[in-house]
Amino acid sequence: MNIFLDYLLLLSIALYSYLEAFIKLFIPLKRKSVSGDIVLITGSGHGMGQLTAYEFAKRQSILVLWDINKNGVTETAEECRRLGATAHIYVVDCSKRLDIYNAAEKVKREIGEVDILINNAGVVFGTEFLQLQDHQIEKTFEVNILAHFWTTKSFLPAMIKKNRGHIVTVASIAGHVGICYLVDYCASKFGAVGFHECLTEELNAMGYDGIKTSCLCPVFVNTGFVQNPKTRLWPVLAPEDVVKCLMDGILTNKKMIIVPSSVKHHLLFQKFLPERVLNKLTKMQEIQFSTQYRSATKKD
Template identity: 65%
Template sequence: MKFFLHCLQLLPLLIIFSLESLLKLFIPKKRKSVTGEIVLITGAGHGIGRLTAYEFAKLKSKLVLWDINKHGIEDTVAECRRLGAKAYAFVVDCSNREDVYNSAKKVKEEIGDVSILVNNAGVVYTSDLFATQDPQIEKTFEVNVLAHFWTTKAFLPVMMKNNHGHIVTTASAAGHVGVPFLLAYCSSKFAAVGFHKALTEELAALEKTGIKTTCLCPNFINTGFIKNPNTA
């Protein structure tokens, strides 16, 4: 009986959501234009970061691409330019706070104010808790979480001044569900999700309605970090 009552309570929500989806099918929401926006993507030398850069390049954004891998980031920039976008490569170690701050200063001086920040850089080590070395645990949190603080602190002030911008947090499905042999990674991605949620609430409390936030939580993807990922 209790289950039946719960189902009845959910029915109005299901009807509303179904009608909303149907409405969006015939009247799609106008897409946000990113033409001419300065977009900074960390970890753009391969994987999700590289593919994200390509999509922004097609939309004629001005791209500032960071990665620790010099050859990888140069290849991404070359392809973005071939797609018709202005793109600039920076070799940056996102685990190093001073490197992030110094690189951010160069970006402002040489290119301009970043209006879309995509915190995408990440690392992962696949091993059980005791086999994971202490420096590997530290590196996981430095790149997957702390770097988000440094980049956001560097670029958010101008966004707040203009009340215009967008901060994207690339987290993971592992930021919602624990996975064995990925203890440090899952913990760091749970923290990344928390960072996004708290930042969103803080911007709302400060009434910075022109600054949007997005949290991406993809499932396991074969980006080279984990060979032949399988969630079965």
């Protein structure tokens, strides 16, 4: 086809997409039913993983709960059952590939094929790059991104056979912007965002349009991973609010879920603002947090 016609077609598609998006602002999005779906959530013993499990329990999904903390995941399962859902617990160390593979085989054998996979487990150390221990860097990547490969390799084949399923990547705004004292964490979350985008593209290219993907990218969430998080320009989010956005995104098959949505403007600025301006914006943020490894303050 003539290159001019290609660009003309591209413009037509863009105009149609913008018009469609504008019309959808006034039409409630249709939400899919997850009743009876087998939903596996890693890191479901606390925080957002736990709250996400409760939301699926309210919708009568079958919960498969993974966590390294037996007490936490047991507590989650008990509440899910109180809400009327079936819940199964597995103590799994998501930093270990064979642990994941073995647990995945048990799930398929004992419960069935997973319909919705939520890769939520994560770790953060929060210290200067040169103070990071090698084992901490390895752990960050093993849990925050490599585990996504092992779980998805385990459960995607059955989704492909049915051309049905949903893979959810819990990342972070730290997968789009760099933050001081979080070099390993940001790098792993950049990897998670890339994993989501490339997997989405590959499934689309292979024609598996029934398999949906979503990626959650919130700003600081007050889950206890870091203590006393503060920023000047971005809000510190309650986990309940983030999980609500996550559920809305999953039920409407939204690909990229950025919370709050206003942060999209900041990401857009990164594409064209001069470096000096971006540096000033970073200083204006006055990002502060503490962990057991350090107290981090970034101010002008």
